[in-house]
Amino acid sequence: MSQTPKQSAERSVPTSADVARLAGVSRATVSYVLNNTSSVRISEPTRRRVREAAEELGYVPHAAARSLRAGHTRMVLLPAATFSLGPLFHEFFNELQWALRRLDYTVVQYGSLGLDGDEAARAWAELRPVAVVSLGEVGLTPQGVETLKRSGAKAVISLAPRRVEGAHSLVMDQSEVGSCAVTHLIQRGRRDIGVVIPGEAGLEHFSEPRFEGARRAGAAGRARIEPLPLSYDEESASALASSWRGLGLDAVYAYNDDYAMLLMRALQEEGIDIPGQTAVIGADDLLLGRLLRPRLSTVHIDMVTGRLLAEIVDRVVRDPGDHLEIRDLMGARAVHRESS
Amino acid sequence: MSQTPKQSAERSVPTSADVARLAGVSRATVSYVLNNTSSVRISEPTRRRVREAAEELGYVPHAAARSLRAGHTRMVLLPAATFSLGPLFHEFFNELQWALRRLDYTVVQYGSLGLDGDEAARAWAELRPVAVVSLGEVGLTPQGVETLKRSGAKAVISLAPRRVEGAHSLVMDQSEVGSCAVTHLIQRGRRDIGVVIPGEAGLEHFSEPRFEGARRAGAAGRARIEPLPLSYDEESASALASSWRGLGLDAVYAYNDDYAMLLMRALQEEGIDIPGQTAVIGADDLLLGRLLRPRLSTVHIDMVTGRLLAEIVDRVVRDPGDHLEIRDLMGARAVHRESS
DNA sequence: TTGAAAGCGGTACCAC
């Protein structure tokens, strides 16, 4: 106490040297014991002394020092979504994290809100992650990928709707969703189809490909496709609904179930019969869609399992030369209920 | 190419020494230039040469090396939710991250799925975060807090419903939500009140305090409170609904709007009049709750702004002695619509 | 079985 006045207030962080001193051994021995290094034999009494000393001091190894020495990390960086992607992605994320941890990776989500693609890539690269798995919330550019790889990332994997030069692209083709929805509507005999474009920022990476797929299916089926901007609030929905009759549409694909439910209710308030006058279909197959009347038709999405993706990450990390290219990470199929 | 055979395959990560070599200066100079160190004057030509060299090599500083030298990081670690907390928390999270970045912190979410409180605290401590802000998804124990502080964390802030010894607890009192809901039902003349307990794992940290608040309000208002386990799927809801008449309840507080919508629909299918025979109230004021008929009554929650919390984090980091204790981070008020 | 020491990448003090 008299030695270091500030000790109690801000006692310094214990290091392996402190553990060594307390146990009466060298730092090397501490390292061997705490890492269970198998290539070296340490006597049981020594091990016990070291462990007790570490315990007593509350020693926690310094990850930065360790990885600095090792020359690499086991960190997998996931750019964090800046918005809610819904329960589907959330479950996928959890699964991925869990599976990666089992493979002994440290999983970290890096919030990149307000950074553009290249700034973000630099920020991530400073942490020297061994892998980056992007769902496409922040635009990953070819330069960004180059930055990451140059900084030691073995795997840069993009699940974005669009391929990114240099990255291992596991194309999760969102356009399939829009295509499915519109094809379904056409099969139900509709020809004038509105497609909702969410007004919320950050959703473009999903909504654009979905719209593109819708347009493609519309062209193939000789249907008219009409883009319909819509914000996720009641005012926007009722504004759109009140102008509905003038649009001459007999069906609408509403981006996802949330938007579909919102719009369907607004159309009903306007006295428009669903599906008689207008068919409605959403996407993502939310439970709540089954609770409205009529029950909401939707596009069900089968996501790749997190476990599978974790294995892919691990494989690419171990052999970066392996230029695999996996498609069909996502299956999409229309589910007909009552609204279409 | 002939110099280093593996160059293209795995050229090594450029360091400040490489930049120095290319620019023909010392590592010290590189550091001064790239950090704009104001205490030292570097000539403009030198600065340019250094910057160009860094650019050419694609140099990105190594965060671990930097923080090792500095003795501290600017990392704020947020234990990542293992489940979806809904749009309310999501927005709060985004705001917090954005505000912390503006204060020059690096925000990182650490996925802790499958780790218990103390394991998780150790894992976090290895990264030497300067602050940890927990929403209570993973149990923060007093030992965990101690581990973090000993490892150099200046601020350990808990937004959990329960206070945690040693941490700066910013109590976000979820019990207020349950209490509001039940008080509202009692005011509407109900006396036999069911309270839904979600079956989903990971929600206990929220559902238990909400139930506790409900019980408290029930006792105060001389109402009977009946716990009702319910999983988030249609089977579970219709099973509960089919046994409803035997339960003798005239109202139900259904944890949140999602569960409320699910249960309300199941009750309607069973021919039970809402709110005539049974009043229903949810919580979180989701937009979708207004789309069902009758419109769902709910408890609206006013969250603390992320900006405010970021400022609190910053203050505690700068002055860890500041033992502030803020309450009322969350306001809750019942919103009467048609279902109650 | 254990210890001494080099070195990972960056920073900052001190000398020139």
Added chain:
DNA sequence: GTGGTACCGCTTTCAA
């Protein structure tokens, strides 16, 4: 103005 260099905490080779 710029360079030399010690040091942050940890791992690992080599020697004892």
